[in-house]
Amino acid sequence: MALLTCGAAISGATGEDHTVQPQEVQPIQLLAPDGKLAENEVYGPYIAALSAEELRELYRYMVMERRLDAEATSLQRQGQLALWAPALGQEAAQVGTIAALKTSDMVFPTYREHAMALYRGIAPEELLTMFRATRHTGWDPRQHNFQVYTLVLAAQTLHAAGWAMGINQDLRMGSIPRDRAEDEIVVACIGDGATSQGDVHESMVFASSYELPMLYFIQNNHWAISVPTRTQSRGPLANRALGYGFEGVRVDGNDVLASYAVATKLSAEIRAGKGPKLIESVTYRMGAHTTADDPTKYRSAQELELWEGRDPIRRYRTWLDSTGDADQSYFEQVDAESKDLASDMRKSVLALEPIDLERVFDTVYSEPHRQVEAEKAWLKDYEAGFAEETTSTEAGGTR
Amino acid sequence: MSAIKEMPMAKAITAALRDELAADQRTLLIGEDIGALGGVFRVTDGLQAEFGTHRVIDSPLAESGIIGTSIGMAMRGYRPVAEIQFDGFVFPGFNQITSQLAKMHNRTDGKIKVPVTIRLPYGGHIGSVEHHSESPEALFAHTAGLRIVAPSSPQDAYWMTRQAIVSDDPVIILEPKRRYWLKGKVDTENPAPDAFRAQVLREGTDATIATYGPLVPVALAAAEAARADQRSIEVVDIRSISPLDDETIARSAAKTQRLVVAHEAPTFGGMGGEIAARVAERAHHRLLAPVLRVGGFHMPYPPASQEHRYLPDIDRMLEAVERSFSYQRGV
Numbered sequence: 001m002a003l004l005t006c007g008a009a010i011s012g013a014t015g016e017d018h019t020v021q022p023q024e025v026q027p028i029q030l031l032a033p034d035g036k037l038a039e040n041e042v043y044g045p046y047i048a049a050l051s052a053e054e055l056r057e058l059y060r061y062m063v064m065e066r067r068l069d070a071e072a073t074s075l076q077r078q079g080q081l082a083l084w085a086p087a088l089g090q091e092a093a094q095v096g097t098i099a100a101l102k103t104s105d106m107v108f109p110t111y112r113e114h115a116m117a118l119y120r121g122i123a124p125e126e127l128l129t130m131f132r133a134t135r136h137t138g139w140d141p142r143q144h145n146f147q148v149y150t151l152v153l154a155a156q157t158l159h160a161a162g163w164a165m166g167i168n169q170d171l172r173m174g175s176i177p178r179d180r181a182e183d184e185i186v187v188a189c190i191g192d193g194a195t196s197q198g199d200v201h202e203s204m205v206f207a208s209s210y211e212l213p214m215l216y217f218i219q220n221n222h223w224a225i226s227v228p229t230r231t232q233s234r235g236p237l238a239n240r241a242l243g244y245g246f247e248g249v250r251v252d253g254n255d256v257l258a259s260y261a262v263a264t265k266l267s268a269e270i271r272a273g274k275g276p277k278l279i280e281s282v283t284y285r286m287g288a289h290t291t292a293d294d295p296t297k298y299r300s301a302q303e304l305e306l307w308e309g310r311d312p313i314r315r316y317r318t319w320l321d322s323t324g325d326a327d328q329s330y331f332e333q334v335d336a337e338s339k340d341l342a343s344d345m346r347k348s349v350l351a352l353e354p355i356d357l358e359r360v361f362d363t364v365y366s367e368p369h370r371q372v373e374a375e376k377a378w379l380k381d382y383e384a385g386f387a388e389e390t391t392s393t394e395a396g397g398t399r
Numbered sequence: 400m401s402a403i404k405e406m407p408m409a410k411a412i413t414a415a416l417r418d419e420l421a422a423d424q425r426t427l428l429i430g431e432d433i434g435a436l437g438g439v440f441r442v443t444d445g446l447q448a449e450f451g452t453h454r455v456i457d458s459p460l461a462e463s464g465i466i467g468t469s470i471g472m473a474m475r476g477y478r479p480v481a482e483i484q485f486d487g488f489v490f491p492g493f494n495q496i497t498s499q500l501a502k503m504h505n506r507t508d509g510k511i512k513v514p515v516t517i518r519l520p521y522g523g524h525i526g527s528v529e530h531h532s533e534s535p536e537a538l539f540a541h542t543a544g545l546r547i548v549a550p551s552s553p554q555d556a557y558w559m560t561r562q563a564i565v566s567d568d569p570v571i572i573l574e575p576k577r578r579y580w581l582k583g584k585v586d587t588e589n590p591a592p593d594a595f596r597a598q599v600l601r602e603g604t605d606a607t608i609a610t611y612g613p614l615v616p617v618a619l620a621a622a623e624a625a626r627a628d629q630r631s632i633e634v635v636d637i638r639s640i641s642p643l644d645d646e647t648i649a650r651s652a653a654k655t656q657r658l659v660v661a662h663e664a665p666t667f668g669g670m671g672g673e674i675a676a677r678v679a680e681r682a683h684h685r686l687l688a689p690v691l692r693v694g695g696f697h698m699p700y701p702p703a704s705q706e707h708r709y710l711p712d713i714d715r716m717l718e719a720v721e722r723s724f725s726y727q728r729g730v
Contacts, residue, residue, distance in 0.1 A: 136506035147474075148507055152498045158464055159499070162471015162479075169477065172453050173424060177476065199495075202464035209459055355508070363509040364543050366567040370595075370642040372543070 017303050018228035019284065025236045027282045028262055029252035033310045035318025043261035050260075052325035058099060058256050059320055060334050062091035062313050065115035067338035068124055069287070071345055072131065076291040080350065082133040087114045089254070089286030092312030093219050095119060096259025097187075097281065100267055103145060104181035108160040109189045111149040112219075116189075120144040124341065125348035134354040142179075153190070154197030157216070160188035161203045164212035183271040185213040193224025195240065196232045207276040208244040215263070215270055216241070216278040219253060221285035226298040238280035246276045253283030254312040257319075284310070402588035409579040411553035412442050412518075414587065415560035416480065420450050423478065426564060429456040429465055430482030430518075439484055440520055440579055462492035466517070470500055473513040478564055486521040487530025487700075493538075500569045501544030516563045520576040521549075522613045522663050523710055526703045533700050534664035539571055540641045540673070547640040548594050549573040551615030553583040555638065558591035573640075575613035597644035599651060603633030606657035606720050609648050609674065611637040614661050614711060621716040630720065640670060648674060649681035656687040657723040661711050666694035688726035691719045 030047065031037055037047075069086050076084040087094065094115035098107070107116060117127050122139045129138025130149060137148040150156040164186040170176045190200060195218060207214045218237050222229050233240070241248030251262040259281060266277040284307040288295050295304075320326045361376040406414070419426045428443060434457040437444030447455035458465050462483055469479035483489045489496070496517070503513045523532035539545050546568050550556035556574070563570035592598055600615065601622050608618040615636050622632035635651050637644070652658035658678055660671040671692035678690050693711045701709050 135508065137508065140510050141507065142510065148511075152494060155467065155495060155499050158467020158495065159471035159474060161464070162468035162473070163475050164471070165468055166472045166475030166477055169427070169453060169472070170475075175424070198491075199463055199467060202459070202461040202467065205459045205461060206464050206468055359508070360505065363505045365546070366504055366509065366512050369546070370644065370646075372642075 016300070017306065018230065018299060019222045019303060019307070025238065025250050027250040027252040027280075028258050029255050030258040030261060031255045031315055031319055033254075033315050035315045035322065037257070037319055040261075043258065043265065046261040046264045047257050052323075054099075055320060055323070055325050056330065058095055058260065059313075059316055059326065060337070061095045061099075061115060061119050062256065062316065063334050063338050064341055065091050065095070065118055066313060067342050068114060068118065068127075068345060071342040072128060073287070073291060075128075075346065075349060076131070081128065081131045081291075083290050083292060084131050085112045085290045086285075086287035087112050089284045089307065089312065090219055090221055091115050092256035092316065093253030093259055093281040093283045096256040097217055097263040097279070100260050100263035101187060102181065102184075105145065105185050105187060105267070106160070106163055107146045107187045107189065108156040108163070109147065109149055110153060110156070110191055110194065111151055112191070113149075113189050117144075117146060120146045122146060123348070124345035125352060128345070128349050129352060132349060132352055134352045138352075153194035154199040154203075157188040157190060157203035158199050158206070160186045160214060161206040161210075161212055164207065164214045165210060167213055168210065185215060185267055185270045187215045187217055189217045189219070191224065192218065192220040192222065192229045192232055192237060193227065195237055204241070204244040204276070208246055211273075211275040213270050213273075214276040215267055216276065217263075218278065218280045219283055220280055221253075221283050223285050223289065223295070223299065225289040225293060226295075236280060238278060241276075241278035244276075246278065248278035248280060250280045250282060253281030254307075254310045254315070256312060256316050283312075403584055403586045405582055406553055406585055407580045407582050408550070408553045408556045408574075409440055409442050411557040411583075411585045412560050412574065413444060413446070414585065415557045415564075416443065416446060417449070418587070419478075419480075419561055419564045420446065420454060425476060426478045426480065427454050427456060427472065428480045428482065429458050429469060429472075431458055431460055431465070431484050433457060433482050438482060440576065442518070442520075442574075442579075443482065462488055462490075463495050466492040466495035466500060466515070469515045469517075470495065470503065470513050473515045474503075474511055478514050478516070480516040480518060480564055482518045484520070485531045486519055486533040486535055489517075489519060489535060496539070496545070496569075496571075497542045501542045503544075504568070505544060512567045513569055514564075514567050515569045516560075516566075517569070517571045518560075519571055519573055520579075521573045522575050522577060523700060523703075523706050524577040524613065526706070528703070529700065532703070532706065534573075534662065534695065536573055536640050536662075537664055537669045540643075540670060544569065545641060546570040546595065547573065548638060549575065549612035549640060550638070551575065551578065551612055551636050553581065553585045554591050555594075555636075557585045557587065559594040559638075562590075562594040573612055577613050578616070581616065595639040595642050595644070597638050597647035598636045599633060599647070600636045601632070601634040603631040603655060605631045605655055606659065606723055607633040607635055607648075607651040607655045608659045608661060608716055608720070609635040609637055609651070610661040611640065613663060617711065617713055618661060618716060621713045621720075624713055625717060625720065632720065637674075643670075643674070643677070645674065645677040645681065649678045652678045652690070653682040653685040656685055657720070658686070658690045659693060659716060659719040659723060660690060661693040661716055661719075663695055663710055665697050666692040667697040669694055688723040691723055693719045
């Protein structure tokens with residue numbers, strides 16, 4: 001019987017709620033699914049300090065991301081994107097966290113941090129460039145302090161640790177580069193699935209040993225494609241931090257206010273030199289893993305329904321409405337803006353120019369490489385041969 | 400005071416690292432046991448005492464971590480020099496090297512440079528246990544985005560190390576560990592030839608042996624031994640595996656009309672095959688025999704008790720040279 005239970009969990013059989021952890025630790029929640037804000041001595045003050053404008057911005061970015069996501073999904077369905085990885089349902093986790101950071105903090109994303117990218121000023125078409133496969137990446141990481149997406153999962157957590165080692169190095173040498181801040185920290189994003197990668201372990205070892213200014217941001221959306229979190233971990237992922245000697249906090253990732261408050265508190269501690277911290281943001285991937293996937297094959301309709309009841313945007317809108325900081329006309333204005341974003345995005349994505357293979361040759365190395373140059377030259381001659389053939393055929397046809 | 404000193408290869412690398420650490424604040428060393436111990440081969444001996452624990456960094460025992468954090472530091476503007484303790488231990492870092500380090504510049508459309516140098520003590524003939532004697536160069540050569548060099552002398556080791564560190568591209572230096580204590584003159588003022596070009600070390604007229612790293616002294620000895628048989632052998636030190644200076648190798652082959660390529664790595668799927676194909680394309684009409692390869696066998700590196708039968712030596716090279724003479728053209 002025990003074996004059967006185990007097997008069911010590992011295979012991700014449908015019909016049960018896979019989002020219940022064996023050792024449940026209540027995530028920090030300020031805003032309940034019904035939109036009621038709870039009192040909280042530790043985290044409440046961070047929310048009280050937000051202006052009406054800042055509160056509205058949290059809402060606006062979540063709505064923008066959700067609309068972008070829907071448009072990208074339809075672009076993929078129409079054959080205009082090679083792939084899309086929806087972030088539907090994870091808006092609050094991402095927006096709340098990135099809003100708590102400074103723009104000088106470097107973010108190392110996976111490939112689903114669309115709301116965070118938008119927040120950092122990356123244009124929708126830049127974000128979709130990789131998914132349209134016109135180029136490997138559409139934005140300049142230095143311009144937004146937001147690195148390129150990483151598909152070989154968790155590799156970026158080590159780059160983040162190295163970046164953080166560089167921060168400490170700058171501080172020791174007293175030579176903070178002009179474009180960096182004294183109190184800079186680094187954010188390493190990962191999903192629940194990627195926490196099983198060995199690079200996460202090595203990254204946390206380095207972060208802990210060298211007391212790096214790092215925030216690990218785990219979005220536990222409960223599904224690594226078709227495999228439930230229970231197959232990655234039998235305990236809360238936040239607890240992993242303890243094994244490395246630093247603090248991990250579990251937060252309700254569908255609560256944008258809790259996400260903001262927890263990230264603000266932890267990032268301030270990291271800035272104060274207290275070493276790395278970890279956030280496990282408990283959320284739910286309401287859409288598919290990517291557009292190549294069919295979630296009905298591995299998870300139940302009841303489970304999805306349960307999480308739809310915890311929708312991050314609906315609960316925040318209910319609360320925001322109740323505060324009087326936003327009214328009906330504001331919500332309508334945001335809806336209109338998001339529709340514009342989607343239609344503008346569609347146009348700009350369809351207009352994306354593909355990279356030339358010559359440019360791919362030119363960036364394999366930053367200094368000349370004999371074989372690359374020879375192959376580039378060969379391709380040019382080879383293709384020129386076709387051009388001549390076409391020209392002579394055309395010429396022949398006119399005779 | 401003369402800048403020319405006699406020293407073993409290991410010390411030449413130490414000198415190169417010291418000179419780069421002194422020349423550029425952004426140069427850092429990272430690796431296992433490279434601090435107080437000075438590395439298992441003592442290549443970083445004394446450097447932590449001289450430059451501090453924050454510039455000569457003892458890392459956790461984690462090769463993926465060493466490479467991955469080196470990438471992150473390089474993204475921020477540092478020039479990390481990562482030591483991997485032994486060739487066979489590079490594989491936990493293989494993903495970081497091939498999917499991240501090699502591709503970062505390309506996938507960011509040239510916006511992010513990752514000037515990471517990886518020092519990899521490599522090759523056999525040291526009588527050690529398994530995973531301590533491997534030659535993984537073909538795996539890296541097949542990966543676009545990496546530069547790979549293999550010094551064969553203290554002079555080259557000194558200058559290749561310095562040139563690798565100042566290069567904006569990732570460079571793997573294959574340090575032939577069996578030659579760490581090979582002594583030679585090092586001129587720290589006059590640079591050796593470009594690290595990414597091959598070099599003719601000995602002129603000859605009858606056949607060419609092209610090789611790199613640990614087998615260069617073997618090839619020179621084979622050429623000397625062949626004199627007794629009235630064979631004049633040219634020796635080309637390939638030096639750079641990526642980019643490959645096929646022009647210099649093919650020129651020598653066209654001149655002597657016979658080419659043997661030697662390396663410790665297995666011949667199957669190895670650099671020898673790549674060189675043979677390139678030389679055939681450039682100099683087919685000049686060759687009197689097919690390009691022959693001398694290398695390891697298609698097996699995991701054997702126990703050290705058998706490595707003398709596995710590794711190419713003078714006799715194996717001369718056998719290939721003689722075989723080359725046995726071919727008759729146009730029959």
